Structures are given as structure tokens and as C-alpha cells.
Amino acid sequence: MNKVFFLIFTCLLLCAGTHLAAQAFDYNRVTDHPRLLMKQGEELKIRESLKDNPEMQRVYNQIVGEADRLLICPTLTYKKEGRRLLAVSREALKRIFDLSFVYRMTGEDKYRLRAEQEMVSVCSFGDWNPSHFLDVGEMTMAVAIGYDWLYDGLAPETKALVRESIRLKGFAPSNDGEYNWFLKAGNNWNQVCNTGLVYGALAILESDGEEAAAVIERAMSSVPLSMKVYVPDGNYPEGYNYWGYGTSFNAMLIAALESAFGSDGGLCETEGFMPSARFMQYMAGTTGLAFNFSDARETTQSFPAMFWFASKLDDPSLLWNEKIFLTRGDTQFTAEEERFLPLILIYGTRFDMKKVTPPAAKIWTGHGKVPVALVRTGWDEGKGFYVGIKGGTASANHAHMDAGSFVFEALGVRWAQDLGMQEYYSLEKENVRLWNGDQDGQRWDVFRYNNFVHNTLTVNGAKHQVKGEVPILETYTKDAKLGANLDMTTLFGGDLKKATREVVLVKEQYLQVTDRVQAAGKPASVRWTMVTSATPRQIDSHTMELTKEGKKLHLIIDSPSAATFSVIDNVPSHSYDAPNPGSVRIVFDADVKAGRKETLKVRLVPVME
Incomplete structure (x- = not known):
């Protein structure tokens, strides 16, 4: 130089x-x-x-x-x-x-x-x-x-x-x-x-x-x-x-x-x-x-x-x-x-x-703007369990309204999934204002981007609050319980006084999702949603059997006792939305009286053969 x-x-x-x-x-x-x-x-x-x-x-x-x-x-x-x-x-x-x-x-x-x-x-x-x-x-x-x-x-x-x-x-x-x-x-x-x-x-x-x-x-x-x-x-x-x-x-x-x-x-x-x-x-x-x-x-x-x-x-x-x-x-x-x-x-x-050998830890946790807890009990393909849990905010760059969402794998199959992104040009060429992330922005009308089609909660049929933030309250790192607890309260614009979600792998046998909610000063209708590409078959009002790649999983509502599973297709409502063939949503609704608390507990149990 x-x-x-x-x-x-x-x-x-x-x-x-x-x-x-x-x-x-x-x-x-x-x-x-x-x-x-x-x-x-x-x-x-x-x-x-x-x-x-x-x-x-x-x-x-x-x-x-x-x-x-x-x-x-x-x-x-x-x-x-x-x-x-x-x-x-x-x-x-x-x-x-x-x-x-x-x-x-x-x-x-x-x-x-x-x-x-x-x-x-x-x-x-x-x-x-x-x-x-x-x-x-x-x-x-x-x-x-x-x-x-x-x-x-x-x-x-x-x-x-x-x-x-x-x-x-x-x-x-x-x-x-x-x-x-x-x-x-x-x-x-x-x-x-x-x-x-x-x-x-x-x-x-x-x-x-x-x-x-x-x-x-x-x-x-x-x-x-x-x-x-x-x-x-x-x-x-x-x-x-x-x-x-x-x-x-x-x-x-x-x-x-x-x-x-x-x-x-x-x-x-x-x-x-x-x-x-x-x-x-x-x-x-x-x-x-x-x-x-x-x-x-x-x-x-x-x-x-x-x-x-x-x-x-x-x-x-x-x-x-x-x-x-x-x-x-x-x-x-x-x-x-x-x-x-x-x-x-x-x-x-x-x-x-x-x-080269695999990492030793079964869980990795990170906090910050979009906190995650990631559980992986096996490192050979198709072996062990995988759970991904996220908090965060829809105001983050490239975010969806997916705070509280999770994915789950067992038996070499992904049972709970995220539909993911839609390619930008397919939306931009239709003049969709994809990058308008305001609360009423068109971004949240895109089928794959709002909370209605993610593995999270929806309250009173409303979109999540864009500026809501979901932190990880606690992480569980022992084999008896691997996962995290999230505070989801700010997502619901005052419709809920309190909302937490615990997603944990229990004794490396099944996934348990527990939502504890409390309505504010008026009644609240809470919808639980899970997206899957497995084929559902309803065994009874509380149990859904999912089948994929010759494997089975039982989705079981433990509470509330009055809740009943339904299956909703993933056919979008707008011409600009991407199709989602082979996937459905499994949902149930819980009505919570003003000021009252309710627990929504669901187990995802692989059928071992």
C-alpha cells in the first residue's frame, strides 16, 4: 500500500x-x-x-x-x-x-x-x-x-x-x-x-x-x-x-x-x-x-x-x-x-x-426480538423428536403473525407444520402491498401471513396485534420436560387479561401444549389451531388420529371438556394467494366468560408400533 x-x-x-x-x-x-x-x-x-x-x-x-x-x-x-x-x-x-x-x-x-x-x-x-x-x-x-x-x-x-x-x-x-x-x-x-x-x-x-x-x-x-x-x-x-x-x-x-x-x-x-x-x-x-x-x-x-x-x-x-x-x-x-x-x-x-460428531445438547434457547426454543433429541435423520417454538412480534422484519407457533416432528414425520412464505414476486405482480405491515396493512390479508393459519391462538376472530411481543418466560432443559413457556398476552389487544403458552416434550414420549388464558372484562372466544399435511380421522370429539407416511399420531384435547375438534381446509380466499394442497387446519374453540380463567391442554402422542 x-x-x-x-x-x-x-x-x-x-x-x-x-x-x-x-x-x-x-x-x-x-x-x-x-x-x-x-x-x-x-x-x-x-x-x-x-x-x-x-x-x-x-x-x-x-x-x-x-x-x-x-x-x-x-x-x-x-x-x-x-x-x-x-x-x-x-x-x-x-x-x-x-x-x-x-x-x-x-x-x-x-x-x-x-x-x-x-x-x-x-x-x-x-x-x-x-x-x-x-x-x-x-x-x-x-x-x-x-x-x-x-x-x-x-x-x-x-x-x-x-x-x-x-x-x-x-x-x-x-x-x-x-x-x-x-x-x-x-x-x-x-x-x-x-x-x-x-x-x-x-x-x-x-x-x-x-x-x-x-x-x-x-x-x-x-x-x-x-x-x-x-x-x-x-x-x-x-x-x-x-x-x-x-x-x-x-x-x-x-x-x-x-x-x-x-x-x-x-x-x-x-x-x-x-x-x-x-x-x-x-x-x-x-x-x-x-x-x-x-x-x-x-x-x-x-x-x-x-x-x-x-x-x-x-x-x-x-x-x-x-x-x-x-x-x-x-x-x-x-x-x-x-x-x-x-x-x-x-x-x-x-x-x-x-x-465430525453431532452436538450434545437437546435444547437450544435464544432470547431477543424473536425468541425461540429448539428441541432436538436425535441427530440422525428420522430419529428422535424435534420441536420448534417461537415468540416474538409481527413487527420484526419479514415476520408473520406467528408468535406462539410451533412445529413438531416424531417418527420421522412433521406433524405440526408452518406453511411458510409466499414468493414475493407472485404477490407484487398482483399489486399486493406486501410490505405494508401496519395493523390494517394488506400484508396481513395474505393467507399464509396472518395468525389464522399458524399454530397459535386467535381470540374473537381478530388478527394479532402487530406490535405485540411474546417473550420466553421460562425454559425447561431436563429430559422429563424439554421446551418453553411464553407470555402471549400482548397479542390480543386487551381481549385477554392474561395468556401464556407452554410447549414441552414430556419424557421424550409426547408433546404437550398448555394454554392458560384469562378473559378481560368481556367474554372471549379462543381458537386453538394446528396446521398439518397429515390425513385426519376423528376418533371422538376429543381425539383426532393423524396419518402420514404410514405413521400415526393422536391429537388429544385434555381440556376444556366441552371442546370439539374440527377440520378446516387451507383453500385461500384471494386470487393472489398461493395454493396449499395437501394441508388442513385442525381447530377447536373455547368460550371464556368475562374475567374467568381457562386452560386449553392438548397432547400430540406418536403411535409407537
Whole structure:
């Protein structure tokens, strides 16, 4: 790094009234290219480790196969879907990352030249769609990795084009108040956009030091705002898929800073961030399905960033779920996983996957904005029980009205389920105001998003209070009783004076859900709901037999004595709603007199044969 630049940058900080101590890094100590994630020579360690590591070899073959496929594909073109260019940006990241990685592993120029073509193509776009800045963040990261990893082999005119594009299509709009709201955001936009920009800054630090350093310093002030969501324990309020998105970028930010400067500026020390890897591990059930609360899908996936967490924490048990994905013959990587696959090899080849063992604890609990209790009694697929319980608030980013909801697995079957998210574009193209989360906002008219179709309580037929918050009151960690007790009172807008929900696995034999409610100054009608894709058969008014995949479970009302189960289909009422084939709701209602208390107790009992 040019020392003249460092002196100039220091003077600029002082002239701006900024103390030198506020500077996060010594820019004179930046490493040479390649400096992002995998430095020169580290390819040798990866190649050597592949010989005795079939899981890693499989990932490597996947990346090489994709790189070979890309050799004959046309380069990307500018094509928006609705207001997003994001699909193109993500594809660019996958292509350039894969091609550059395979070039570094093999030294074959065909991969370098093909990656360079892709970089020239996307850098020739008129813009990277700053009105939806995630698109800019991912595209900037894409060309930055190519620029850094292929630096010695790129044509001078390509280098100039990439540098100009990073400055004009990345940095410039990030300084525009019309687009840079993400700098003050507390969600994944902050993580993704800042990370992409920092990759761009690290890539061109020699040539554009002043501007690049300013981007890095700004990110070091901005990113901690988004990392507050992990406090105190690591559970991520946006749920399963968005952990994979926001946290993966956050981890890649830290990894790049460490590889370039030997320091992350203290980001790893943020409360809850490193423990969030364990949270995510417990978000996958024994069936291979996710606890898909909020805007999440039920399908689980591999998270390449988990290999970075395991390496950083020196904890191979974090890779148990990843090992299952990599050893399973039918595993297909999703598009999101595919664009980060090189991370698995960069960090995963440090482990012998044969020696990876599962975590020991049967329950993981996290508090914060969206508290969860996650019970998993077995780590082999289809073995043991899984219970996911959540509190929280509908006012959280990407939230549903699902506070108090739970999922339950036994006998290798998910019995109580969450329908999950509806894809955004399917709603946006119908002009649904999906992001209006006010109490009367249209978001809560979407069938899958309100409390009527979640495994929770509904009082007097009303939607949950958006600003209601449900904390965990108590966690049960002994084998006789595993689960949590939640305070749900604020969800019901004064219709109930008090409401608590206890969801516990009893002696690892059955799940018990106990709701204790007290009506306020007027009578209250309380509905208990559970969504399932099992086939129901009513045995009597208090007992429902569920059948799925040749297994059975009995759903039993222990109280109130007058309650009777009913089955309701999940056919939505709006044309814009997604269909929900094969699922139903099992419900019962309890009428509570003014001021009186009532207990709703239900058992979910697997039928052992």
C-alpha cells in the first residue's frame, strides 16, 4: 500500500474532525493480490486435502462441472424481474466465483478467460440497479472477486473497466441518499450491501485508496447496526432463509477483512454473532425440514458459511448437518448455495468429515426480538423428536403473525407444520402491498401471513396485534420436560387479561401444549389451531388420529371438556394467494366468560408400533 495515500487519508480524517483512533485498519499493511478469502498458495492445501475427503471432492467436482458448463454459455445480459436485477447479480456472483476458483485450482486459462468475459459483460451494463441496492451489493462482490483472484492475468483494459464500474456503479450510488438507506438499516440489506461494497473496496485499494478506504471505514460504522439483531444469544429474527443470506454475507465480510488485513476490526466480538451458527444448526429438524417461521421455506439447505464458523470456532460439530447434506446421494444444491460453494472448500478442507460428531445438547434457547426454543433429541435423520417454538412480534422484519407457533416432528414425520412464505414476486405482480405491515396493512390479508393459519391462538376472530411481543418466560432443559413457556398476552389487544403458552416434550414420549388464558372484562372466544399435511380421522370429539407416511399420531384435547375438534381446509380466499394442497387446519374453540380463567391442554402422542 502506498504510504503517501496513508498520510493523505490520515489528514482527511483529522481535517474532518475524526480522531485517528476511529480508523479501523492500517491500510499500509494490506496483503498483495489475491487477498480476498484465499491467498496465494492456499490452493495447494485444498488440492492436497481432497485426496482423502470424499465430501469435499464431491463439492469440488460440482464446481468444476459448473465451470465447464459455463464455458459454452452466453454471457449475462441486463434483465430485470419486476423491480429487481437480483437474479442476474446472483448469477454473476456464482459464475465469476466458480470460474475464478477453478482457474486458481487448475491454472487452465480457459476458466480465467471465461470469467473475464463475464466481468466485461456485467461491467458494460448501464447500471447495477441501485434502486434495489442488493443487486449492486452482489454484483460489486462478483466483479471484485474476479478482479482480485485473476489480477495478474486480466487485460489492462478489463482492469480499468472493473475499477471504473466499482466506483461508478457501486460506490457512487452508495453515497446517494436516494439509495443508501441500507447504511442505517438493522437487517440483511445492511449486511449484504456493505459486504459487497467492501469487497469492491478491498479489490481496488491500490488504485483508488482514498475512496476505497472511506467505503471500508463507513461499513465498519454501519454493519454493527445490523449485527445487533443477534443479541443476546444468536437467534436471527428474520428466520431460516434470511440467516443464510444476511449472516453468510456478514461472515464473508469478516473473512475478507481478516485475509486482507489480518483483523476484522472487532466484528466477531459482536454479542451473539458467533453463537448464531449453533442457532441455525438447531433450526433444522430430524425430517430434514426447517423451522420455517416468518418469510422462510420449509426446505433445508447447506450453508457454506457454516464451514467458516466451524473453522473460526474450531468446532467441527457445527458441521453435522452439512455432513449429512454432502454425503446424501440425492442432495441438490440450491441456487443460493451454489454461488458460495467455494467457501466449503476454502474452510471445510481443514476438517476430516469422518470425525465430525453431532452436538450434545437437546435444547437450544435464544432470547431477543424473536425468541425461540429448539428441541432436538436425535441427530440422525428420522430419529428422535424435534420441536420448534417461537415468540416474538409481527413487527420484526419479514415476520408473520406467528408468535406462539410451533412445529413438531416424531417418527420421522412433521406433524405440526408452518406453511411458510409466499414468493414475493407472485404477490407484487398482483399489486399486493406486501410490505405494508401496519395493523390494517394488506400484508396481513395474505393467507399464509396472518395468525389464522399458524399454530397459535386467535381470540374473537381478530388478527394479532402487530406490535405485540411474546417473550420466553421460562425454559425447561431436563429430559422429563424439554421446551418453553411464553407470555402471549400482548397479542390480543386487551381481549385477554392474561395468556401464556407452554410447549414441552414430556419424557421424550409426547408433546404437550398448555394454554392458560384469562378473559378481560368481556367474554372471549379462543381458537386453538394446528396446521398439518397429515390425513385426519376423528376418533371422538376429543381425539383426532393423524396419518402420514404410514405413521400415526393422536391429537388429544385434555381440556376444556366441552371442546370439539374440527377440520378446516387451507383453500385461500384471494386470487393472489398461493395454493396449499395437501394441508388442513385442525381447530377447536373455547368460550371464556368475562374475567374467568381457562386452560386449553392438548397432547400430540406418536403411535409407537
